[in-house]
Amino acid sequence: MSTHTVFVVDDESSVRKSLERLLRAAGYHVESFASADEFLRGEPEERIGCLVLDVKMPDLDGLELQQVLAEADRCLPIVFITGHGDIPTSVRAMKAGAVDFLAKPFDADDLLAAIERALEAAGNQASKRAERAEIERRLAALTPREQEVLRHVITGQLNKQIAADLGTSEKTIKVHRGRAMRKMQVQSVAELVRLCEKVGIHGP
Amino acid sequence: METATAEWVSIRPLSAVTIRARFATLPFALLLMLGAVGLLVGSSQAGAQASSGEHTARTVLVLYSDNRLLTANTVFDASLRQTLRSHVGEPIDCFSEFLDEVHFPAFHQERMRDLLRAKYADRPPAAIITFAPPSLDFCLRYRSELFPDAPIVFAAVEAHTSATGALGPRVTGVRSSFDGPATLRLALRLHPDTQHVFVVDEPSRADLTSRWEDFRESESSPRFHHLDARPLQQLLEALAQLPDESLVLYLGPFAAETGRRVTPQEIAQRMAAVSRAPIYATSDAFVGHGVVGTVTTPMDAIGRETAELVGQVLGRERVDPIPPVRTLATAPIFDWQQMRRWDVRENQLPAGSILLFKPPSLWQQHSRLVLAASGLFLLQSGLILALVLQSVRRRRAEREALQRRQELAHTTRVATMGELTASLAHEINQPLAAILSNTQAAxxxxxxxxxxGDEIREILADIVADDQRAGEVIRRMRTLLRRGESEPTILDVNDLAVEVVGLVRSELILQNVDPVLDLSPTPLRVHGDRVQLQQVLLNLVINALDAMKETSNGDRKLRVRTAAMDDRLVRVSVEDTGVGLPADSIDRVFERFVTTKPHGIGLGLAICSSIIQAHGGRVGAENNADRGATFWFNLPAVDAEAKR
Incomplete structure (x- = not known):
C-alpha cells in the first residue's frame, strides 16, 4: 500500500469517523476535516494524495471546493460521496474532473477502488509534475540567447537558418546550441523537442 | 211491613229545579241552565199538558209477592220501568207494593186488601201487575173487591203451571221458567266427573230434594244430598268441607233472611267464597254473586215483556179481548269470572248462552282512546325516529367532515414530506453510510x-448510535405520515421546534440556510395533537425555505422563536429573510387556494389555520421591517388553564 494521504472532508462527524477507521484499516494515511474551509486552512503543504469529499456541506460545499482547488491548480484527485445524489450534480462533478461519485451508503470496496484510482492519478500527476519541474529547472539555467536559439532548434531549423533569422554568424549559433543541448542534458534534437513539449515550449 | 214506595216514571220533562240541582256543581252549569231555559220555553205547551195531567196520569200498581230486598224483584222492577218509559206513550204513575206473604200470617192479606183499596181509591190503577204466583193468587182471590175493572198482568209464573183456566177475564201475563233440570243437566255436562250433587234449599222444602233424586240421565249419575240453607253458618261450614267432584245446586232461599237482614245475594256470595265446589242456581238473580250459571228465563227479559204487555193492555183498555198470555224461552246464563274459577271454558257452553261479566277488552271499552293513544304513540315514535335519524345523519356528516379534514391534513403532510424527500434521504443515508463503513472497517x-477489543467496542457503539439515529428519523417521518388523529397530549413547544428543525436539518444544509433556534428558557406547555402541531410548524418552515430561494447564499437565515406572550398565550414564530409577502395578500394567505408560490395550490396554510383554530389558537403573518416575513401562531398555555 502506498503511503499517500487520503483527505476526508465531511460535515457529518459519524461519517467522518467511520471513514477514518475504514481507510486506516485499509492501510492509508488519513486526515479528516469537518468543512471545506478547515481543509483549505489545514493543508498548507502539497502532499501527494486524494480527497474524499462530501457534496453537501454548510457554507462552502464539495463542488465549490473542487472549483477552488482547480483554480489553485492543486493536484488532488477527488472522490465525491453524497447522501442524496442527483444526476445534474454528479455530471457537474465528473466534468470538473472527479474520479468517482459515490452515493451513501457505499460499499467499502467501491470506495477503496475509487481511492486507488485517485491515488494512481495523483501519483502520475505528481511524477509528471516532477519531470516538468526538472525540465523547467534545466531551462532556467539557459541564458536568454540560448533559450532563443533553443526555440529555433526545436522547430527543426538548421544553424545557418537560425543565424540568418537572428542576424548572427553560424558559428555563434553552433556554440549556443551546444551549450543549450548540454544544459538540457539531451543528446539529440528529438529528445529536446520531447522535453520542450512537456513544459509547453514552442517555436517562436 | 214494607212502606209502599212510589216513583215517577219520568216521562214528564224534568223541572228546571231538578236540572239545576243535578248540575249545580258543574262549572258549565250556567250554560246548561241557559239550555234548560230554552228547553222549558220550547216545551211550555207540553209542560202545561203535564201539569194538568197530574190528575189524568194513569196509575199502574205493581204487586210483589215478597219484600223489596229480593233481587228478582229489583231486577224485574228496573227492567219493567225502563221498558214502560220507552214503550208507553203517556205519563204513568207506577207504584210498587210488597205483600211479603211468607213472613206474615194469611189473615194479614185481608188487611192488605183493605189498605190497598183505601190507598188507591182516589187514583184507581189502570192496570195491576203481579210478580210471582202469591200476588197473582192474592189479586184473583180479591178480584171483585180490589179494582175489578183493572186488567191484571202477571209475571214470574212458571210456564208449567196449568191453572190458566182459572185466571178469568181481563187477566193476562208472562210465563217464564226457572229450569232446574236443564240447569243441572248443563252443570253435569260441564263437570263430567261429578260424583255428588248438593241441593241447597229452605229446610222446609227438604222433601223436594227427592224430586231431584228422580233426575237420571245416565248410569253414572251422581248421588244427591240435601243441605239446609239455614242456619247460614252451618251451611257455610258444610260447603267448606265438600268432597271432591261435587256440585252445588242452589234453590233458595229467595227471600232475605229475617232478623239479620241478609239478602239472598249475600248468602250466595258467602257460599261461593267458601265452597269447594261450583255452585249453580235456578235464578239469574244470583249470577254475578258467586254462582257459575243457570238455565232460566232472564229476569230482565221478563220485566221487558211484561212492560210491553202492559203497554198493549193500556192501549186497548176499552177493547176486548185482552192480549194472550206469553210464554218466554229460557237461556243458559253464565258468570265469566266464576267459569274461570272453576275452569269452565267458553267453548264448552251451549250455543245461545248469555255470558255475563266478561271484562270487555281494552279495544271494546276504549276504542277511541286506544285509537288516539296508538295514533299518538305512532306519531311520537315517528317523531323520535325522525329525530334519531336526523341526529345520526348529522353525526355521520360531522364524522365525515372531520375525516375529510384529517385526510386533507394527511395529504398535505404527505406532500410536505414529499418536498423533503431529498432531505430525508440524506438524513437516513448519513447514518447508514457510517454504519456500513464502520462495519466494513471492523x-x-x-x-x-x-x-x-477496544477499537471494535468503539465501532460497535458508534454503529448502535447511528442505527438509533436512522430509526429516529424514520419514526418522526412515520408519525407525520400516519393517518388520522393522534392522542392530544400536553407538550412543550420548545420540543416541537427542536423536532421540526431536526427533521429539516438536511434540507437547511442543502439549501444553505442558516437556522437559529431562539427558544424560551422555560418549557412552554400547550395541550394539543403533536402530529398536527408539527405539521403546522413544518409547513411554516418549508414556506420560509421556499421564500428564500432567491436570497443569496450567505443571507439565508431562518429563525424559529418560541416565547410566552403572557401567562395565557404561547407564541411560536418562524422568521425568514425571503421575498416577503405581497402587501395585498398578507390578510389572505391563510385562505384556501390563495398562494404566492408559482406551483402552490394554496392549501397548506389554510390547513395550518384550521388546525390552530381547532387548538383554540390563532395564526398570523407579517412582513419584517428589513426583509422577509414572519409567520406565527398562538396557542393557549396549559399552565394558565390550570390556574383558572
Missing amino acids: QRLLATGNTN
Missing part, C-alpha cells in the same frame, strides 16, 4: 488481526 481489522 471486518478488515478483524481479518488482519491488527486490532484490539
